[in-house]
Every structure is written in C-alpha cells, then in structure tokens.
Amino acid sequence: MLKRIYIDNYKSLVNFEVSLNEINLFLGVNGSGKSAVFEILKKIKNFIIREKKISSLFSFDDLTRWQSSFIQTFEIDIEIKGETYHYKLHVEHDERGEKVLIRDESLYRDNQLLLEFNNEDAELFLDDDAEGQLYPLSWSRSALAFFQPGKGNQKFTRFKEWFENLMVIQIVPPLMIEESPKEETQPSYHFENFTSWYRYISQDQGLAFQVMTELKEVLPGFEYFKFEATGKNHRLLKAYFNVEGENRTIGYNFGELSDGQRMLIALYSLLNFTCTATEFPYTICLDEPENFLALPEIQPWLVSFYDHCMQGDIQSLLISHHPELINYLMASPVGYWFEHHSNRPTRVKSIMEDEKDGLPISELIARGWLNV
Secondary structure (H helix, E strand, O other): OEEEEEEEOEOOEOOEEEEOOOEEEEEEOOOOOHHHHHHHHHHHHHHHOOOOOHHHHOOHHHOOOOOOOOEEEEEEEEEEOOEEEEEEEEEEEOOOOOOEEEEEEEEEEOOEEEEEEOOOEEEEOOOOOOOOOEEEOOOOOOHHHHOOOOOOOHHHHHHHHHHHOEEEEOOOHHHOOOEEOOOOOOOOOOOOOHHHHHHHHOOOHHHHHHHHHHHHHHOOOEEEEEEEEOOOOOEEEEEEEEOOOOOOEEEEEHHHOOHHHHHHHHHHHHHHHHOOOOOOOEEEEEEOOOOOOOHHHHHHHHHHHHHHHHOOOEEEEEEOOOHHHHHHHOOOOOEEEEEOOOOOOOEEEEEOOOOOOOOOHHHHHHHOOOOO
C-alpha cells in the first residue's frame, strides 16, 4: 500500500508531504496541486517500469517558478507484506533548461539499502544484504529499470511489481476507441484503449461474467458484450441490449453508446479487475470518477468501491468536486484539503466530517470555510 508521498520543487508543490490510508479523497479548488500529485506518481511509474528517459518526464518548466533551486526531490514510501520500502529520486536541471539528469536514486527496505545510483555507478544489494557488483549506468534512465528479476533480488523485484499495480487514470469516454488492434495489459491515462484492455481482461471468463452481471443492474436493458472480427487481428466491441417485451437483443458498437454508458462500463470493469489481485492490492488514482454521470448512476459503484477499499482489496486516491460523492466518502476521515495561493506553496491538511458545526464537507467547501 502507498503510505507516503513527498514532492519538492514541482509546480506549486514545495516541501509537500502527505500520508495515505486505504481510501483518500483529494479536495481543493482547481490549480491547488491535486492533479500534480497524480502526475508525479504516473511519471515515476513510467520512469521505473516503462523505462522512459528522465528528459521526457521532467521538464524545466515544471520547476517551482518562485524558487531558485534547480533540483527536484521525490520520495515514495510503500508497505508490502509488512515491509516498508522507501524510494528517493533527485532530478537536476541546468540553469538554461537545456539538460536534465538523475542526480541520485535510491531504494531502501526497512532502512536497509537495496539500490543506490549516484549518476555514475549503480549498486544493487542482494536479499542476503551482500553487496552486489557496481554497474556504470547512464544518467538518463532509472537504475531500477536496468536491473532485471533474479533469484537473489526478490525484495527489489517485489517493489517493481507493486508499481505494475499502480494505476493513474482520468476516464474520458469520448476518447475511447471502439476497435481494438491487439490486447493491452494496462489501461492508458484517459482510457482511450479501453476496448483493447477489456479484450485482454475478458480472457478471464469469470471476470467478464462478473462485470456483465453487475452492468445488468445499472445499465437498463444491457445483456452482454461480444467482440466482432473486423480484420485479421482487429476486433470491434459491441454491447447488446434487449428489446423490451420481445425475446431478442440488438447490438450497438461501443462507440455508439453514450458517454455515461461508457463511463459506467469502464468504472465497473476497472473495479472488478483490480479486486482480483492475488499478490498485493492495486492502488488506483482516479481523477473525477463522477464525470458524465448522475448521482443515481454512480452511487452503486461508489458504495461497492468504498467497501472494497475499506476491506483492503484495493487502495484508492480520488479527486472529486461532486458534493454528494464528497459527503458520502467523508463518512470516514479520508479527506485531504489542498490550499494554494498565487506564488505560494500548496499546503494540505486532513479534514473530518464534523470539522465545523456539523455541516457537510461539501457545504464547508462551498462557503470557503476550509482553510489550511
């Protein structure tokens, strides 16, 4: 489970730190830094797992404008099977914004060093704490991406596997592509590749049946999905709905469905898939899941999502502006209020439902009474 995030010198996030629980709701006005936290998690995953170059992820323009430092600091603490992993990355820019490099990168497990990279050499410490061989590496890529799983580095490997189970998503139904050229194991940020991802997860027939069963309860007339071949490898996703009073169904291309229907399909597919994790729970960062939906449409999903989080099946970080969603989630102290003023650092504090005179949190936000 993701336990802590520290960010310094990234946009409005200066000496920023937040500790996290099973379910976490990020609240605050636009531009207060909520999405920037999600951006960093996505960048770190791409850096470690997708082997992206540091120059493609961290821009000179993302430095905090009112500071003179050219060094950015990122720290992530994760708990895996009772062990705490501490990851730290320093990114350094030159004064002209023409070059960016890894100043140093390190990974600790329960305060014991697992990996250290100092811009010249990387050293991986094996599970028996014996020092490994030094490797000269480029300053442009993560040392964690360089080392592959092996018999002696299972603890290091476990940390990378956790990052595979991190999803940072903002679902935008109009961007979803209805036709799939191939299966894809990971959803894209805006879920443009939903059809290809669903094609992959539907290979588990039990999971596909569970998704369709739940959708029957929330999508009027829905019966089932079916892939239709449109080429050698291309598949078109179709949704079939019954005809009221008749014993037949009509199929619609996925792109013909409404934005709200596609949003519900994506949310239920995502929830059911992530709850199937066997090694350790998924961590889902979801930006405004209520978009394109009325409250009665999202409420059943929200109840199920909340229950799975509290049971430890998944961990979630949510960004929302919807009053009813905020009030529902604030039944437990899971809220964090982000406050930011022009050319000032973002500050965050934990908030609770009964913070002021018993008023709902959404009402406190509307009145401007939540201040750090």
